[in-house]
Amino acid sequence: MSLDWLFAPCAQPAVEQTEAARAHQLQLTKPPGSLGQLEAIAIQLASLQRTAQPSVDRVWISVFAADHGVAEEGVSAFPQAVTGEMVRNFASGGAAISVLARSLDAWLEVVNLGTVNDPGEIAGVRRAIIAPSTANFCVGAAMTEAQLDAALEVGAQSVRAAQRAAIQLFIAGEMGIANTTSATALASALLDEPPSCLAGAGTGLDAAGIQHKVAVLERALALHANANSVLEQLRCLGGFEIVALVGAYVAAAQAGIPVLVDGFISTAAALAAATIQPEVRPWLLFAHRSKEHGHARLLIALQAEPLVDLGLRLGEASGAATVVPLLRLACALHNGMATFEQAGVSNAD
Numbered sequence: 001m002s003l004d005w006l007f008a009p010c011a012q013p014a015v016e017q018t019e020a021a022r023a024h025q026l027q028l029t030k031p032p033g034s035l036g037q038l039e040a041i042a043i044q045l046a047s048l049q050r051t052a053q054p055s056v057d058r059v060w061i062s063v064f065a066a067d068h069g070v071a072e073e074g075v076s077a078f079p080q081a082v083t084g085e086m087v088r089n090f091a092s093g094g095a096a097i098s099v100l101a102r103s104l105d106a107w108l109e110v111v112n113l114g115t116v117n118d119p120g121e122i123a124g125v126r127r128a129i130i131a132p133s134t135a136n137f138c139v140g141a142a143m144t145e146a147q148l149d150a151a152l153e154v155g156a157q158s159v160r161a162a163q164r165a166a167i168q169l170f171i172a173g174e175m176g177i178a179n180t181t182s183a184t185a186l187a188s189a190l191l192d193e194p195p196s197c198l199a200g201a202g203t204g205l206d207a208a209g210i211q212h213k214v215a216v217l218e219r220a221l222a223l224h225a226n227a228n229s230v231l232e233q234l235r236c237l238g239g240f241e242i243v244a245l246v247g248a249y250v251a252a253a254q255a256g257i258p259v260l261v262d263g264f265i266s267t268a269a270a271l272a273a274a275t276i277q278p279e280v281r282p283w284l285l286f287a288h289r290s291k292e293h294g295h296a297r298l299l300i301a302l303q304a305e306p307l308v309d310l311g312l313r314l315g316e317a318s319g320a321a322t323v324v325p326l327l328r329l330a331c332a333l334h335n336g337m338a339t340f341e342q343a344g345v346s347n348a349d
């Protein structure tokens with residue numbers, strides 16, 4: 001499989017719609033700028049959707065699930081079997097993201113890229129199995145080149161499915177025990193910062209657990225010190241679900257679909273995507289600041305100002321889904337408020 005598609009150009013936001021939306025906001029019956037980030041979101045969505053009337057009624061959520069070889073180093077508070085068990089829970093409607101997707105009337109696609117405790121064929125799960133797990137990246141590369149290509153392609157396939165459903169906003173999330181270790185390794189490599197500055201509690205490690213995680217990460221980063229392109233860093237340190245997120249973000253930007261990014265793991269993937277192609281960056285909106293320690297640092301690197309900080313640290317796309325109502329309200333205000341002229345309200349002198 002060729003990776004040529006990954007370097008195909010991204011869509012361009014519509015500058016004229018940015019200007020028109022900005023001018024429109026100034027006409028609405030409120031002091032200029034008083035709706036803060038709600039104004040900025042509406043303007044950004046108008047530009048990305050190339051319309052005077054932005055909307056995020058039609059939302060797509062893909063959750064990519066996969067297991068990690070590095071779990072055998074004891075870096076998570078939970079056992080590896082949880083990944084496969086949660087795939088079943090996503091599909092049967094009991095997971096946080098299942099409830100959020102239902103409440104938002106959003107499409108929910110669950111994608112299994114490889115779980116040790118494989119739930120098999122179940123309704124509502126797309127099987128895109130690459131291997132039961134990545135390899136332990138403390139011992140060797142997490143995956144082969146062919147597996148990297150395949151995982152990127154799985155993410156792009158989700159975007160194509162979302163495109164067929166004519167969706168207006170793409171969200172992706174992840175599930176994979178030990179994937180905060182993989183995401184932290186990736187963040188360390190991309191930012192060239194020590195893991196001690198980025199590692200956090202994940203599912204709930206205590207201080208000693210985090211110290212052990214840092215030691216594991218230091219070993220892994222030393223082993224893969226020669227990985228000096230983003231794709232090589234993804235291959236050596238990534239997970240199948242993280243690589244699928246990268247593929248999805250690039251494909252969404254190429255397709256001209258706005259993306260709402262979730263928490264720490266998704267943001268690490270977003271940084272990888274924007275490093276592969278800087279033109280991905282304008283298509284990304286950032287939902288929330290996760291409680292996971294390294295997230296703030298990743299957001300700074302992406303010059304991203306997330307909309308909320310609710311102390312979330314779940315993943316699964318749950319933080320992004322939680323913020324969709326705010327995006328809908330931003331659009332409703334932009335499209336529905338009266339202008340000074342329409343309402344007969346006096347504007348500033």
Ligand SMILES: Cc1cc2ncn([C@H]3O[C@H](COP(=O)(O)O)[C@@H](O)[C@H]3O)c2cc1C
Binds near residue numbers: 175
């Ligand atoms: C029941 C359960 C549901 C989850 N949903 C997301 N995660 C989150 O926790 C995992 C990452 O944390 P760590 O690196 O510490 O393993 C990922 O699966 C992530 O999506 C979950 C974790 C658990 C236990």
Ligand SMILES: O=C(O)c1cccnc1
Binds near residue numbers: 262290313
């Ligand atoms: O912010 C996240 O994405 C996150 C944090 C902790 C555990 N899982 C995911």
